[in-house]
Amino acid sequence: MSLTPLNPDEKLPSDLSPSEARRARQREEARRAILDATEALLLEADGEAFGVRALAARCGYTAPTIYHYFGDKDGLIDALLEERFARLLAEVQRVEQGDDPLENLRAMLRAYLRFAEANPTFYRVILAGRGGPDRSPPSVEATVELMMRPWEDLEAAGRLRHAGTEGASQSLWALIHGLTALRVARPEHEWVPDLTEIAIEAMLRGLVRDEDEEPARARNVRNAGERS
Numbered sequence: 059m060s061l062t063p064l065n066p067d068e069k070l071p072s073d074l075s076p077s078e079a080r081r082a083r084q085r086e087e088a089r090r091a092i093l094d095a096t097e098a099l100l101l102e103a104d105g106e107a108f109g110v111r112a113l114a115a116r117c118g119y120t121a122p123t124i125y126h127y128f129g130d131k132d133g134l135i136d137a138l139l140e141e142r143f144a145r146l147l148a149e150v151q152r153v154e155q156g157d158d159p160l161e162n163l164r165a166m167l168r169a170y171l172r173f174a175e176a177n178p179t180f181y182r183v184i185l186a187g188r189g190g191p192d193r194s195p196p197s198v199e200a201t202v203e204l205m206m207r208p209w210e211d212l213e214a215a216g217r218l219r220h221a222g223t224e225g226a227s228q229s230l231w232a233l234i235h236g237l238t239a240l241r242v243a244r245p246e247h248e249w250v251p252d253l254t255e256i257a258i259e260a261m262l263r264g265l266v267r268d269e270d271e272e273p274a275r276a277r278n279v280r281n282a283g284e285r286s
Contacts, residue, residue, distance in 0.1 A: 078239045089127055091117045095135050101182050115235060136185075140195035142180045146173050159211035160266055164258075166205050167230075170239065171254055178242045217267045226265045233261055 074082065084222065095117035099108040108120045117124075128134045149172070153165040173182045194202075209223045217225055235256050240247075250256070 062198040086125075088119055089137075092119055092124055092127060092134070093138050096138055097179060097183055100135070100138075101179060107265065136195045138183060142177070142183065143197035143201055145177075145196065146170065146180075147197050147204070149173050150201060150204055157217070157271070160217070160262070163205075163208035163212070164190050164262075166208065166260060167234065170205070171234070172239050175241070178245070181238055181242050212266055215269075217269070219265060219267060221265055229265065230258070230261055234255055 092113070093115055096108075099113055099116060102108075108131075110124055113124060113134075114121050124134070128137055143244075149169045150166050153162070153169050155162055206223070206227060209227045212226075213223045219281050221229060234254070237257060241249055241254075
C-alpha cells in the first residue's frame with residue numbers, strides 16, 4: 059500500500075478526533091523523513107541504486123514500514139518526484155497569465171528556473187531518475203502539460219518558424235537542462251549572472267516569430283507577386 063503524498067500546505071481534515079489527527083501527523087512525519095532520506099541517498103549515490111537497508115538506517119524506520127508506505131524503491135522515487143514537482147507546479151501555476159503565449163512561456167520558464175536554482179537537490183534527483191517502466195507521477199505530467207500550452211498556442215497562431223511544437227519545446231528544454239545541470243554540478247564556477255536569460259532569449263528568437271513578423275512563406279509569395 060502507498061500513502062498519497064500530501065501537499066506541503068494541505069491542512070488536516072477538521073473533523074478528525076485528536077487521536078486520529080495525531081496518527082495522521084505521525085504518518086506524515088514518517089513519510090517525509092523517509093523521502094528526505096531517499097533524496098539524500100540518491101544524491102550521495104550520484105544516480106546509482108541504493109538499498110532499502112541503507113535507507114532504513116538513515117531514516118530510522120524499518121524496511122517493512124518503508125514498503126508499507128511506498129511499495130518499492132520505484133514507488134519511493136515516484137513519491138519523491140511527485141512531492142517536489144507538486145511544489146514546482148504550484149509555482150508555475152502562480153505565474154500571471156496574459157494574452158501573449160510567448161510572454162506566458164517566458165514567465166513559466168523563469169518560474170521553473172527560479173525553483174531549480176533555489177532547490178538544487180531537487181534538480182539532482184530529476185537527473186538521477188529511476189529504473190523500471192517509464193511512468194511519470196501526476197504532478198510531473200501536469201507540469202509538462204501546463205508548460206506545453208504556450209507552445210501549442212504559438213503554433214496555432216502561426217508563430218513557430220519551422221521546428222513545430224515538439225521540436226521547439228525539446229530544443230529549448232535541452233538548453234535549459236544543460237545550463238541548469240552545469241550550474242548545479244559546478245556551483246563554484248563564475249557563471250555570468252544572466253547567462254540562462256541570454257541563452258533562452260537567443261533560442262526563442264530563432265524559434266518564435268514576433269506577432270507582427272510576416273511568415274517566410276507568405277513573404278516569399280508576396281515578393282514573387284511584386285516582381286511579376
